[in-house]
Amino acid sequence: MSSHYFVAVAALLLFASISSGQADQAANAEKQKANRQQKDAPQKEDAGDALAALTGGAHIDKEAAERGRKIFVPSCGFCHGNDAHGKSGPDLVRSASVLHDNKGDVIGPVIQNGRPERGMPAFSALSAEQIADISVFLHSQAADVSNRFAYKIGDLITGDAQKGASFFNGDGHCGSCHSASGDLAHVATKYEPVELQRRMLYPAPNLIDVFLGRAVTPPAPTKVTVQLLSGERVSGTLDHLDEFTVSLRDSAGWHRSFPRESVTVDVQDPRAAHEGLLPKYTDQEMHDVLAYLETLK
Amino acid sequence: MRVWAPTLVLSLAPVVLCGQELTPEALVKPGTDSWPTYNGEYSGQRHSPLDQINGSNVASLALAWMYRASNYGAAGFGSVIKSTPIEVNGVLYFTMPDNVWAIDARNGREIWHYKYPPNEGLHIGQRGVAMLGSSIYTETPDCNLVSLNAQDGKERWRKQIADVKLEYFCTMSPLVVGNHIITGVGGDSLDNPGYLESRDPETGEVQWHWNTEPNPGEPGSESWPDAEARSHGGGMTWMTGTYDPALRLIYWGIGNPNPVHSGAGRKGDNLWTCSIVALRVDSGKLLWGYQVSPHDTHDWDATQTPILFDGEFKGKQRKLVAQASRNGFFFVLDRSNGEHLLTAPFINSNWTLGINAKGQPIPNPKKEPARDGTLVSPSSNGASNWFAPSFNPLAGLFYVVASQSYSVFYLTSEGKAEGFAGRDDSLNYPGTIKAIDYKTGEIRWTHDLGGMGSGLLTTAGNLLFAGDFSRHILAIDATTGKTLWHTTVAANQANGAITYELDGKQYVVVGAGDSLFAFALGASH
Known part of the structure; x- marks a missing residue:
């Protein structure tokens, strides 16, 4: 199959297949897609940005998140866990208050006043800027959970x-x-x-x-031989095969297509x-x- | 005459107005001149009694009109019409994310276009509107229920039905029953609970709310280890359900549990995720549930349409409900009480240890996602997905778009598993139509489509309409699976076809890419 065809099919399949999935910020994904379409050869950074746009977390300020982590771990980690996934205190990654927070407007009062009735002390020494950084850190933790396409797969080699x-x-x-x-x-x-x-x-x-x-290795070309009613045989690289048509690129480099009903098709698909x-x-x-x-x- | 005319107009006016409105009664028995709900009528069969187009003349089926939705702007992934249009009084209403259109069902001319403001919800798809009276109802990506005036597309009101900040997103065509607008929700990336709600058609206020995870002490609550797991257990409700007017029950397919690919923190069956449930339409109370995938770890939502039909099963006339589920198995139940009748595979899956006494597949723990991967069929996309199935009562066949797919499922979470907690690497994406004998589960025929991406329609003309993965629209002999007619359109079909008859002419309408295509018999007929 031609790589152009493959990309088109891939895009369609993807739309069809992430049917119950998450991902995110489709407007951004659209923008990324438009950007990609404007360039013949997509840059590597585009792929990374597009992934972020597709899977959320596109707007996380990584430096602020790292500053936030450094404040969060010693101040909050003992109860909420250093990763904020909860310990003796609640999980803050999938917390509605945190997810609604913007720069500390929801969690700020909780941090500064504490929740004495639930055993949470007040952290009145933390500044508004520090709380805003904690908020970014918590949002980055939530984005890490919701961005499934960015999950790292590892430890695969277990066999003999x-x-x-x-x-x-x-x-x-x-x-x-x-x-x-x-x-x-x-x-x-x-x-x-x-x-x-x-x-x-x-x-x-x-x-x-x-x-x-992203740069990918295309599938190996599929060889096909078409036998016409006359007995003539045409061989080449398969371009497209469906219920009604077979098309190929012949050895001279020409595209040729035939109605399925009037030919016999022999496909040698290396993937079979x-x-x-x-x-x-x-x-x-x-x-x-x-x-x-x-x-x- | 001069005195007469105004009187006549005045006396006719209210009648005409009523005639254009969609009544609850018309939804129970829709005419063949309409397709007034997502599935055409409540049973979910997507089978039309129209037979003007049939095997003897389908070869002359030709394009009647097309409409290209060129005014949507960015409508999300690919800007594709995944919605099933509804057709009421000669007007088609359909959607893309953030967009609703009304067009003339006879000629495809635009009547109005509604644009919802840009928002942060996931724009993955929009499956259509619902109508009651003179109002249109649609769900937005950021989970508002919006009501529009059907005459001009003006917004009447919008009400939040889920919290987009928690990563819910909404795609479903609401189900209208009596004075209930029933809404479902999606979004399984942050371990939120799924639910169904009934909303008031005039105000949008909540009439009832049903959580897919049982409350403490309710039947099924024991299938979760603790309150934390249960309250973060997923179970989305993102596909339109079906309704039995005699039993006054709605039937819904419920999505997968959360965290999606890790079951360690939610030991147990995790009811009512991956289940078919029957709820009383007036109260939202559960009458029965049947779980098709106990303790799912593969993202196999059981949201596929639970189709209702009456028929003979083992010598007894029954009220039945059937689902070809994403996990690769076809189920038939008695819909009056949930009694299990049949389980049969419709692809060769490899994730079970067998079938238990209740007819449920028993998951093989060794096929749960693992760090180094498990090779599983079907993939997370499923043996089927949201693509509308169809039931043909004349042939007793249930048709489903099926995929013999494989994935490697990986567990990726470090520490506490949350969200998806894993990934699958989908290897292949095949797609076929399978015709299943509901009495035995036997596959009568298989028709290759080259991929899985759109839904099905059957008609009393013994035809099945489908789209393949090479931009063809197909009319297939519903008994044999042989193609009788095809044509090529600009993109792959992405919705389910509908049919209606106006002025004595039967139309078949499909959505492909950003366009609707209407087909009818040529002038010689």
Whole structure:
């Protein structure tokens, strides 16, 4: 498939698929999208901003949040937890008062006067500026919770590399298309573990990355052969296939399309073998193969 | 005559006015000249008795008109019409986030356009308006219920139905029953409780409020470990429910529990998340509930339309409710009492240890999200999602847009799990229509769409209307699944098709991208 088509489909799929999800500030996301459309080659910073716009937290002043953390931890952390997720005192990350606060207008009086009836002392020494910074810190903690696309995935490599190699060369039949010393040489240096695991399972980019305009490795081209009623065979790279039409780029570089009803289509999709494995993998096998691929530095 | 004329006008005026208003009675038995609610009528079947367009002539279906909504500005992700239009007295009313339009259902000419001010709610989609009397009701991204005058689109009032600061957002088409405007809410990123409310059509004031998590001491409260978990348990209500006028019960599909991907802090079944519930429409009191995914950790909202129909089941005539749920299983219940009748898979999922005595899938704890990932089908997008299903009573088939998807589910939270607490990496995005025999759960046929993105409509012409992922609108033989007609439009269909008959002509209207397309038979018919 052409990368242009893939991006278009990715955008549509994304709209369709985050149906119950969060994300945030769609107006900002729209703005980011418009910005991206104005540039042929999106910059890396754009992707980061777009992610922030899509997932919330776009307006967090990071310096103020860090100042706020330094005030919060010694003053409030003992009861509310250093991360504000609650301890003997309430969780302040998903607190309605905090979420409604702007620069201390809601939480300021509580901090300065305390809540003696609930055992919270007054912190009258804290200035309005310090309380405003605490407010930013708490909002940043809430944004970290609500921004699921910014969650960090880690600690993936738990499998047995030797067993992974056996699966690769045995039941997985991976060796029939791939080779550790050929196309997969140094593969572990090219991708982060989460991306390597993804590509190992299904070699297509993450659609969130595509949507955000991040640099992604496009899926390998799919070869297709079309046989016409006359018996003539046309081979090339698949551009599009649906219920009614097949289209390809032939060896001379020309786009050609055919009605499905008058041709026979033979698609050699390199992802088919991966798709065939998805229902067969145990999670242990998945972990083992990743551990094996991680040895290919 | 000169004396006559004014008298005639005066005496007719109130009659004409009444004729344009939408009465509660008309919602119980809508005419084929209308599509007055999100699902066309209360059962949620999205099946029309119209048969002017049928297998013998659908090949000559042609574009009657199109309307491009060019005046919306920024309306959120992609500015796509996900809403199902309603059609009342020859006027179509439809939405995008922050926007409502009224257009002429005969020719697509704009009558009015309403623009809601910019706001911080999530603009992920807007699924349509509701109407009662001469008023339109719509939910905004920042969770106001807005009432408009149907004649000119002027705002009558707005009332907050959820707190956007807590990350609630609202997308649903309200359900109107009698003098109740029933509203649901969405937003599962900060562990808020879900609820349904009934609002007064004149004032917008709350008539009743029902929390999806039971109050302490109520049945189901024991399915949560403590008050903290229960009061932050999620269970959103973001899809329009259905209604049985004889039983006076509304049926609603309830969303996933929170924190979404971590179940450690909420051990138990977590009722009434991922459930189908029956509430008394006048009080909001729960009559029964049935949980389709106990203790969900995969974001599989059970918000898919619970479709109502009467039919024979194992030799007995029953009042039924059926749902093809996001978790990959099709359920049939007796809607009068919640008795379980059938559970059957409609994709090959891999997350269960089997089915328990109540017909519920038993989640496999090893398939819960993990630090190093678990490979699970379906993905968090689900085996189905919000795309409207349809039930065809003539064939006894339940049609659903289904996806044999896979994801790797990761647990990511450090310390206390809150919000999503994990992520899934969706691997593939297939989409098909599946025709399910409601009596057995057997899949009669499967039709590939290339992706999952829009809803379904069936008609007494034995046709099923759908959109594929290559910008085609399809008319499919509802019995065999074979395509009988297709056309290409500017974008993939993103809503569910509707149909109505005006002046003896049957129209089928779909939304694709930012445009509505109306189809009717060619001039030769």
